[in-house]
Amino acid sequence: MMPPVNALPSFRLLRPGLGCAVASILWVAASFALAAPPDQLSEARGHHGVVVSVSPHATDIGVAILRQGGNAVDAAIAVEFALAVTWPEAGNIGGGGFMMVHPVDGREPVCIDYRECAPKSATRDMFKPDDGRYTHKIVGVPGTVRGMDVAHQRFGSLPWRALVEPAARLAGDGFVVNAALAESLNEAFEEKAIREGEHHRELVRVYGRRDARTGELAPWQTGDRIVLPDLAATLRRIEEQGAAGFYEGPTARQLVAEMRRGNGLIGLEDLRDYRAKVRPPIHGVFRGHDIYGPPPPSSGGIGLIEMLQVLETFDLRSQHRFAPGTLHLMAESMKRAFRDRAEFLGDTDFVPAHPELLSREHALALARGIDPKKATPSETLAGPIRLADEPPQTTHFSVVDAKGMAVANTTTLEGSWGAHIVVRGAGFVLNNEMGDFNWVPGWTDREGRIGTPPNLIEPGKRMLSSQTPVIVATNGRPVLVTGSPGGRTIINTALQIVLDVVEFGMDLPVAMRSPRIHHQWFPDTLQVEMFDWRLNEVTLESLRAMGHHVTPRKPDSFQGDAHSIRIDPVTGEQHGVADWRRDGKAGAAGE
Numbered sequence: 001m002m003p004p005v006n007a008l009p010s011f012r013l014l015r016p017g018l019g020c021a022v023a024s025i026l027w028v029a030a031s032f033a034l035a036a037p038p039d040q041l042s043e044a045r046g047h048h049g050v051v052v053s054v055s056p057h058a059t060d061i062g063v064a065i066l067r068q069g070g071n072a073v074d075a076a077i078a079v080e081f082a083l084a085v086t087w088p089e090a091g092n093i094g095g096g097g098f099m100m101v102h103p104v105d106g107r108e109p110v111c112i113d114y115r116e117c118a119p120k121s122a123t124r125d126m127f128k129p130d131d132g133r134y135t136h137k138i139v140g141v142p143g144t145v146r147g148m149d150v151a152h153q154r155f156g157s158l159p160w161r162a163l164v165e166p167a168a169r170l171a172g173d174g175f176v177v178n179a180a181l182a183e184s185l186n187e188a189f190e191e192k193a194i195r196e197g198e199h200h201r202e203l204v205r206v207y208g209r210r211d212a213r214t215g216e217l218a219p220w221q222t223g224d225r226i227v228l229p230d231l232a233a234t235l236r237r238i239e240e241q242g243a244a245g246f247y248e249g250p251t252a253r254q255l256v257a258e259m260r261r262g263n264g265l266i267g268l269e270d271l272r273d274y275r276a277k278v279r280p281p282i283h284g285v286f287r288g289h290d291i292y293g294p295p296p297p298s299s300g301g302i303g304l305i306e307m308l309q310v311l312e313t314f315d316l317r318s319q320h321r322f323a324p325g326t327l328h329l330m331a332e333s334m335k336r337a338f339r340d341r342a343e344f345l346g347d348t349d350f351v352p353a354h355p356e357l358l359s360r361e362h363a364l365a366l367a368r369g370i371d372p373k374k375a376t377p378s379e380t381l382a383g384p385i386r387l388a389d390e391p392p393q394t395t396h397f398s399v400v401d402a403k404g405m406a407v408a409n410t411t412t413l414e415g416s417w418g419a420h421i422v423v424r425g426a427g428f429v430l431n432n433e434m435g436d437f438n439w440v441p442g443w444t445d446r447e448g449r450i451g452t453p454p455n456l457i458e459p460g461k462r463m464l465s466s467q468t469p470v471i472v473a474t475n476g477r478p479v480l481v482t483g484s485p486g487g488r489t490i491i492n493t494a495l496q497i498v499l500d501v502v503e504f505g506m507d508l509p510v511a512m513r514s515p516r517i518h519h520q521w522f523p524d525t526l527q528v529e530m531f532d533w534r535l536n537e538v539t540l541e542s543l544r545a546m547g548h549h550v551t552p553r554k555p556d557s558f559q560g561d562a563h564s565i566r567i568d569p570v571t572g573e574q575h576g577v578a579d580w581r582r583d584g585k586a587g588a589a590g591e
Contacts, residue, residue, distance in 0.1 A: 114147020116140030136262030230427030300468025346454030
């Protein structure tokens, strides 16, 4: 059974091991100037379905689908298309992702892999280390529309048109911009090269706001209205023709014409031949709970379960969640999982799978190498990986329906606003996912660049991902649905949500307010969020004394955006909570 819901009152967290309580209290007084969780999070409770996403408009659309009798996959498809309209920095039809589905009708959980892939004309050495990230040739073959089509064919209950129409209508009619979207839109044009670049003119035309008096680009403001007629027309073709409305016909020709304008690689054959794949999820058991995550080409499922199995060998509850010793063990497990990620993981349609990474024997071997009181230098873990001499954005949403079917979906353009390229006349943003391959064969350095063989570029290959949509189940029923954006931090954010709820008994609001840490092997740096007293300078000094190179995140720089749902295994109540770090809304289809 899952530990009882526990708000983790302060007296539990101030046990010996935290350090000097007086110094902690003094630090707290100084820290409240930093950005911190709001007093009220967006929460929703009920028994008839819950949706949590970064966009209030998308959440409302998903809830409406549930109320129409749609299931969790129907709602997820509608949310996915809505996010392409209302959260264009990551929501998309020009990118890809992974959808975890846990049915409750006796069918096994599955992962729908709609990750982008390299075009057929891609080559292993097509990029140099200093190549730009906002180019046409960095665009991978999009997978989102095909992925939603496969999800609908396998699990959908409402007509396809009913799931795409709300997004098409929203794009055509327009909608009010909230504070988070205004900030995102303005960030898209921060760089002069984007504002004035030849290949970004369509981005400026479609998403730029012009001053009515001067005609110059002006910042978006909360309350402005944005209308996207080209995107609406593209979505209408998808609504009417299904996946063929994107991968064939006018939209496909528009995308290929855009590629030709900037020397991109995607051709009509690449689009026609793209397939989303239904794969068995990565499965592990932690403290009696079934953990389901995405398989390669995502590294998320293997990385998460590997870390959980390492940590399960330690008595984490003997010290509190934010004790230096607990954080140390978490960081050490992160280092080792990311080191294995670098050596072994890639698209298993092209490279060998490594089931031994999920074995208990491997977890025990890694755990034995952890000194409970001393950090292991990352360089000593390299093994056969040759180190060279010294010289991002995603979005996640969660859905549960009235019957308990759960969907965890993570989708991305790779960087925020992808390649900053909009297909002329089609209104959608293209990804820059080719940047997720290892660009320089054999070049792995201490700054975090990886050059190991499994993730080198090959035609048709899917680039390695860190996306980690997660479903935790007990006795065959989902009890936690979570995931996050954040590049390589994604796996570690998912780890901490699972630990907070399953291991430490937090309820979701407390877990969502909790500061997070991140280590990815290289660079050998432990990043920490510092916005409340639970992770403070006293704790950081204890970690430094163990040998960790600790780097606090900037006050306005947060880790992840983990919109999650917890389902009470006894009462069946569904409790959705939106992460406060960017924006979001939780909505329920009924009490």
